Amino acid sequence: MFTGLVQRIGALVAKTATGPGVHLTIDVSPPFEDLVVGESVSVDGACLTAVKPDGTRLVVDVSPETLRRTTLGDKRPGDPLNLERALRLSDRLGGHLVSGHIDGVGRVAQIKEQGPFVELHFTVLSQLSRYLVEKGSVTVDGISLTVASCKADGFSVALIPATLQQTTLARRRTGDRVNIETDLLGKYVEKLLAGRGAPAQDQRLNELLGKSGFLKES
Numbered sequence: 113m114f115t116g117l118v119q120r121i122g123a124l125v126a127k128t129a130t131g132p133g134v135h136l137t138i139d140v141s142p143p144f145e146d147l148v149v150g151e152s153v154s155v156d157g158a159c160l161t162a163v164k165p166d167g168t169r170l171v172v173d174v175s176p177e178t179l180r181r182t183t184l185g186d187k188r189p190g191d192p193l194n195l196e197r198a199l200r201l202s203d204r205l206g207g208h209l210v211s212g213h214i215d216g217v218g219r220v221a222q223i224k225e226q227g228p229f230v231e232l233h234f235t236v237l238s239q240l241s242r243y244l245v246e247k248g249s250v251t252v253d254g255i256s257l258t259v260a261s262c263k264a265d266g267f268s269v270a271l272i273p274a275t276l277q278q279t280t281l282a283r284r285r286t287g288d289r290v291n292i293e294t295d296l297l298g299k300y301v302e303k304l305l306a307g308r309g310a311p312a313q314d315q316r317l318n319e320l321l322g323k324s325g326f327l328k329e330s
Contacts (some may be wrong), residue, residue, distance in 0.1 A: 116207035116256025157254030159212025207256025
């Protein structure tokens, strides 16, 4: 698990094909202390396993499934990557609980500069937007953000200067693809309700969740 608070911006050094998957070699400066083989690292929001941590260089494997689900296959040497080590139980939860399991890819639809602040609008498929609620949480390229507004085909977020300085979002341009992970709560609620049938008490629960913004029509 992660928090969505980016700790480093790494740079892709090399991408090497390994059958249907790839090795990514990432420059991490300053290096993560005590990073060990097998440790989970969020790379642009995708939970990957460190297979060769070596000082300022980090090598991770990317499976075919991850390549299909994320933007990592698009990356080229020199591209910046948001990095975060796994959450420890003693850490403060400054963002929100992030699994590192990307739900899908969205696109930057619009960028609105508001002085030192920026409002980003993204388009996503309805399979993702159904889990987004205004003032709820969403992860974009591994960054924990608050949904400012949402609609059937997308959502917007408001970025403060610190987020722009400490992540790759300041480099995003209209049309760029980004990794999206929706909040876990909505997916679990939907799964539980789907398996309970539709007695009267479940209908009342559906109505309550709908009024609270947790359920949307697909």
